[in-house]
Amino acid sequence: MRIALLVLAGSLAAQEPAPAPDGKALYLAHCATCHGNEGRGDGPTRVDPRPRDLSSGLFVFGNTRDAIHKTILGGIQPAMPAFESVLGEAMRQAVVDHVLTLMPETIEASEAQSRMAVGSHAVVVRGHLPATREQRFALGHGLVIGVPGGFTAEYRSDDVRYLGTYAGGFLDRTDWRGRGGTPLRLLGQPLHLESGRLPAAPFRTGQNVPLAARLTATAVRGPAAVLEYELRSENGATEARVQETLRALDRPPLRGLVREVRITGTGGGGFAGLFLPPGTPQGGKVLEERTVPERESLRHWRVVAQRHAGQDQDLWLAVRIEGAARGAADAFPGTGLLPFATGSDLARIRILIATSGDAGVAARAAVAEELER
């Protein structure tokens, strides 16, 4: 590269279009004195530590395109200078292209290879998840469960909170590429996101104090997936154990997934608590909310439907609690909290997250049937 360095009074030189940067020429000009013409780390300039032998793929700082670019941009202390202010972006990319031709083949999963799909069995995947809007990095502890039929549930695993449900493809394991450590990319369309992926604690004590949830196991049982977790009070005592089973819901015209939650108290007298059902999404309407007294306890229904404007689909969120605590239903009016109690028997909560072609009678009947199952 020469440069147009004109004396101000100079005449206009003939203009010619600039060619694309020549990566090899740039490499020979800027890199070869240390790394050698063939990248063998044998250039005439001696530096300590010795320059990398690029031809053997010896890249402590990474051998992916991005990593090499980053190295060129910022240099490596103490010997390799930063080229951020030396080479323009196009030139740096051209050098990266050339360096890649010097190195041996490295393996890297293609995007096709890093995509996971769900077959006849449920699939449980852990990884980082895309950040919520308040975060600097990815969400650290993520749990993604795909059930047959194309529905995917997203959880935080460190405190076992449901974040949302997606319809369509399963996920792309982006951390199989590059240096790794990147979030899972969910391929489905969001069907329901719980409070913008910032959910409140769903389980509370009878006094509405949030219970901490600790994951104890995940399992695949054929087409269903199971989460097991403990609910702990503020003092760390385990108050109850939860087994949450996820399975596909396919009761035409309803399609989606069901979360079947079974709660067992650990104390001798069982456990009475409060459950915060999925939040009513914007534009959602409570179609039904009723409580049926039984001998020992209550049953409680709540059905919410949301018409997706401009789409043919409706979202259904329905909850049924078996083992609802008698007399506690109105403990926290206006909060949406639903009481439950375990005694000799466990408490069950069934949560439906599903779509249907419309909010018609058939869909509503299917919701009722599924809740009663």
Added chain:
Amino acid sequence: MSQAPALACGLLCATALLAAQSNGVPEAAHYRCEYLAPPAGTFAEVGGLGFTASGRLVVSTRFGQVWILDDPLAADPAQVRWRLYAEGLHEGLGLHVAGEEIHVLQRGEISRLIDTDGDGRADLVRTVAGPIALSGNYHEFAFGLPRTRTGSFFLALNLGFLPETWWLGSSLAPWRGWVLEATPDGALLPYATGLRSPDGVSLSPQDELFVTDNQGDWVPACAVFAVRKGGFHGHPAGLLWQREWQAAGRVPSQTVPPAGVQREPAALWLPYDLSRSVGDLAWDTSAGRFGPFAGQVFAAELTLGRVLRLQLERVRDQWQGAAFAFRDDVGSAHRVCFAPDGTLFAGLTNRGWGGAGKAHGIARLRFTGVAPFAMQRVELRPGGFAFTFTEPLAADPRPEQLEVTQYEYAWWWKYGSPELGARPLRVRTLETSLDQRRVTAHLDDLRPGYVTRMVWKDLRSRTGAALRPPRVDYTLNQLHDGPPNAKPVAVEVPPPQTRQEAAEGWVALQDGRNLDAFTRRDGWREAGEPVTLPRAATQQLESAPGTQVALGAPDAAGKPALLVARFPHAEVAVHAAVFLPRDGRVEFLFQGRHGVELREGADLPKGEWVEVDLEFRTAPPRLTSLRVGGKRFLQQEGRVVARDRALARSGAAILDGEGADGPLAVVAHTPVALRDLQIRSLAPRDERGWKPLFDGTTLAGWKVTGAGRWQVREGRIVGEGPPGYLHTERGDWKDFEWRARVRINHGGNSGMYFRKTFGDDAFKGYEAQINRSMAADPVKTGSLYRRELLKTQLVTGDDVWFTQRVACRDEAQGVRIRIWLNEILVVDHVDRERAFPFGHLAFQQHHDGSRVEIASVEHR
């Protein structure tokens, strides 16, 4: 070092090789390497290896998969069957297999994998300990996973790497940079810290914990640490979570070594040409089935694609020992593990980390039965070392056949350290045993706290074999005789210049929002928001990459766009990035007439940012340095590249500030984008007569008002907390100059008050502003508050040191106040009202969250 040619693994007959090689014996003759490939179309980037009691090999991978190899010792490696046992885990960089029980270390927890229905696939993942805290940073790997006889697991947590200085480790969540113990009841307990990228966590057969760490900041070379509970091993980031640091609100510096912290020495330093990325360790308990090195340790080495041999010994309670090259051409070895029959398995991976040879899969190293001629053991003796060889020597070696040097490393924030202070040692005598298998070397002035490198020259065995490798690096922490040694191999040195330091001394004329650092800006505008500049060869800059740029374009009549800096200067350096379209032209002018034109063409590329660096000197006016795109165009001072030319000829008006201290001008003859325009004074400084107002250790001579916290830490005054002031006790300051070397955090706000009334009234005195709050307060550093407003963020970054100098004097017209920022005059003001006749000097603490640091305060 082995220079053996790359050999096809496993197919070559050892004796044929022996016959074929006359000079030196290739490693394959002694250790045959075979490769176990995972099923076609799959990758096995190995993060953990372990054998079940029934002899199956369990392999965990970076893909979060676990494979089981039913017959890993099958004669034909191609016949080894790989079964996928589990998938969907969050990585698997640690594995523990005992009996048929499999534990895997995921990024977020330790889990046990169970196949409840016996179909050969794990269907239950039981949390054994966790969650492990994560910030979500990509580099927060978790490494492990050995288990003690008492049932505790050990794991180590990588630091996060941030994009700005991306290899500089940061502990962004609790216990990053720590070794943790997971107790049998599932508790995760902090065990030791000071680790950076501790990829190998291994227990010796006696349950002694060893952790490897990887070269980088604070880690001068790859290392093996014998980790004790509570130990600190060198990288300061993890100290953040230590109870004492938390209680004191201390935050480890990224560049300044932590004071008052006891640092554990490495048991072994692995020289750079031996290892660039080290994985985990495996102890040879095969009692000779893996050759003559029983009881020694083998280490996985990724970047150079090899296995190393380590020999540890304990001298007066201090671990140390010898590191040898062992077997090259293995592939990017990340994990090593011995099979029950004494075969060494190496799990490979290199994606994103760098490596040599095979990038995934498993290598199998088997002893051929032919032992190499090697240093079997190297042990410290009083005044020297004892060498034991695998074969008798051909002859008693002479002292000049052994070359000995000692070297040390720097413990600093930079990436790695060269070998420093190399000191040749005289070999006084060599004493050879009667069987000629042992040689004791007596050395002059052997010192602890150094790595001792010993290289044999022309040493041959009785059978004529050359010694391989001829070199050993012995990390010498402690002598048998003499007092306990306190000198570490990695010595503390003054911290080298940081990136922020390199940004010091500049004044930014552009901050992407304002153009008020210019008196004229005809035809220029600050884009104010990211704009897209075209890569296409158009003459327009409407649509193209970059942020925070100024766009200049000539007017309809073709009159060039003119940008004239507000601040006069004499000798000056200029830095900027320009972006030109096709046929683009831009000039940089000094004193209105001297300068240089840059023009797009075959030489200066269009459609990309090009960095421009100029140095201008007066008397005579000339450019003394010109670099464009990092290339230097002026080698010698004094060479004239640009001749005088009146600006009028280019169609622009004569500049206001023309003269010896004329300001910089940028002239756009075509559309031009400009960013990062900065200047740095090169003018000689008059440093005479300055006297300190801060003694470097106390606030003697200063008085606090308000609720701000003013403390002296590490030789600096630090102001934090709620609003308040730090006043000089003296209150009669009238005509004076004072200056301070200061830095302020992101969003921080402070100020240098003078002629101020004692107390908390912000408006009773003049204030030279210090402010890095981006939006809240438009009055930025360098402003004379309420009198001379500078909206442009002239300081080049958060936490960048700068010097602000104030001169205040009663003159005939009024009170003359001048403010220099990094020796560029930014304010020259006369207060005709003479609002404040005299008073205190004071620093302001503006709000909680603001942190100002003052390294020096002087007056004259």
